[in-house]
Amino acid sequence: xxxxxxxxxxxxxxxxxxxxxxxxxxxxxxxxxxxxxxxxxxxxxxxxxxxxxxxxxxxxxxxxxxxxxxxxxxxxxxxxxxxxxxxxxxxxxxxxxxxxxxxxxxxxx
Amino acid sequence: xxxxxxxxxxxxxxxxxxxxxxxxxxxxxxxxxxxxxxxxxxxxxxxxxxxxxxxxxxxxxxxxxxxxxxxxxxxxxxxxxxxxxxxxxxxxxxxxxxxxxxxxxxxxxxxxxxxxxxxxxxxxxxxxxxxxxxxxxxxxxxxxxxxxxxxxxxxxxxxxxxxxxxxxxxxxxxxxxxxxxxxxxxxxxxxxxxxxxxxxxxxxxxxxxxxxxxxxxxxxxxx
Numbered sequence: 001x002x003x004x005x006x007x008x009x010x011x012x013x014x015x016x017x018x019x020x021x022x023x024x025x026x027x028x029x030x031x032x033x034x035x036x037x038x039x040x041x042x043x044x045x046x047x048x049x050x051x052x053x054x055x056x057x058x059x060x061x062x063x064x065x066x067x068x069x070x071x072x073x074x075x076x077x078x079x080x081x082x083x084x085x086x087x088x089x090x091x092x093x094x095x096x097x098x099x100x101x102x103x104x105x106x107x108x109x
Numbered sequence: 110x111x112x113x114x115x116x117x118x119x120x121x122x123x124x125x126x127x128x129x130x131x132x133x134x135x136x137x138x139x140x141x142x143x144x145x146x147x148x149x150x151x152x153x154x155x156x157x158x159x160x161x162x163x164x165x166x167x168x169x170x171x172x173x174x175x176x177x178x179x180x181x182x183x184x185x186x187x188x189x190x191x192x193x194x195x196x197x198x199x200x201x202x203x204x205x206x207x208x209x210x211x212x213x214x215x216x217x218x219x220x221x222x223x224x225x226x227x228x229x230x231x232x233x234x235x236x237x238x239x240x241x242x243x244x245x246x247x248x249x250x251x252x253x254x255x256x257x258x259x260x261x262x263x264x265x266x267x268x269x270x271x272x273x274x275x276x277x278x279x280x281x282x283x284x285x286x287x288x289x290x291x292x293x294x295x296x297x298x299x300x301x302x303x304x305x306x307x308x309x310x311x312x313x314x315x316x317x318x319x320x321x322x323x324x325x326x327x328x329x330x331x332x
Contacts, residue, residue: 004280004308036323039316043309047280082324 012038018098033083045072073099136243142182143255155200157193170218185240192235194267199231233267250276
C-alpha cells in the first residue's frame with residue numbers, strides 16, 4: 001500500500017476515535033463522516049504542504065505546517081457543523097481535538 | 110495598431126530572452142540536496158561546503174557548515190561546490206561566520222576566497238558533491254537527493270563516497286533510487302508514486318460530491 005494511503009487511513013482512524021469519544025453514539029454515521037471529512041481535507045492538505053514546503057524540508061514543523069493545519073482546522077469545523085448538525089462552539093472544539101490528535105501523531109510517526 | 114503589435118513583439122521577445130536566461134532550452138529546474146549520513150562519527154572535524162551560490166541571478170557566494178546528517182539544499186547553477194574538512198582546532202568558526210554575514214557580494218566572495226586559500230594547508234578538499242540544477246524537461250523527478258558516506262577522514266585525506274541517490278517527485282515519492290554498488294534498486298522505489306497524484310485530486314472531489322449530496326438529501330427530506 002502506498003505511503004500516502006497508509007497515512008490517510010491512520011488519520012481517519014484517529015479522528016474517528018476522537019468523534020466516538022466526543023459523541024458516544026451513532027458509531028456507523030461517525031465513521032462515515034470521518035471518512036468523508038478526511039477524504040476532502042487530507043489530500044488537499046498533503047498536496048499543499050508538500051507543494052509549499054517541498055520534500056526537501058527535513059523539519060516536519062514549520063510555518064507551512066501551521067498554515068495548512070489552520071486551514072484544515074477551519075474547513076473541518078465547517079464540515080463538522082454541517083454533517084454532525086452541531087453548533088459552532090462544539091464544532092470548533094471537536095475540530096480542534098481531532099486535528100490536535102492527528103498533528104501530534106504526525107510528530108510521533 | 111502597428112504600435113500595439115510592435116509593443117507586443119518587443120514584450121514577447123523580452124519575455125523569451127528573460128526566460129532563456131533563467132532556464133536552458135529543453136530543461137527544467139530540479140532541487141538538489143545532500144546529506145552526510147555518518148558525519149556524527151567525526152566529531153573532531155568540521156565539514157564545510159564552498160562555494161555555495163544562493164542566487165538564481167548573479168552569483169551570491171557563501172560557505173556552509175555541515176552540522177549534522179540532515180538534508181542540505183543547495184542551488185548550483187554555477188557549478189558544484191566542494192566539501193572541505195578541517196580539524197575543529199584549526200578552524201575559527203566565528204571568523205567564517207562573520208565573512209558569511211558580509212552584505213556586499215564581491216567583498217564576501219573575496220573574503221571567502223582568501224579564507225579558504227589561507228587554510229589550504231589545513232583543509233582537505235573532496236569533489237564528492239555532484240550537484241545538478243537542470244535536467245531534461247521530460248524527466249519525471251523534481252528532486253535529486255545524494256546520500257554521502259565518509260569512508261575516511263583524517264588530517265591529510267578525505268574520502269567521501271556517494272552511497273545512494275534518490276530521484277523524487279515533488280510530493281516526496283521516490284521514483285528511482287541508485288546505490289553505488291548495484292545501480293537501480295527496485296526495492297526502494299515507491300510503486301504508488303504514479304497514482305498518488307491522481308488520488309490527491311479525485312478523493313476531495315468525490316468527498317465534496319458526497320457531502321453536497323448529503324446536504325441536498327437532508328433538505329429534500331425536510332420539505
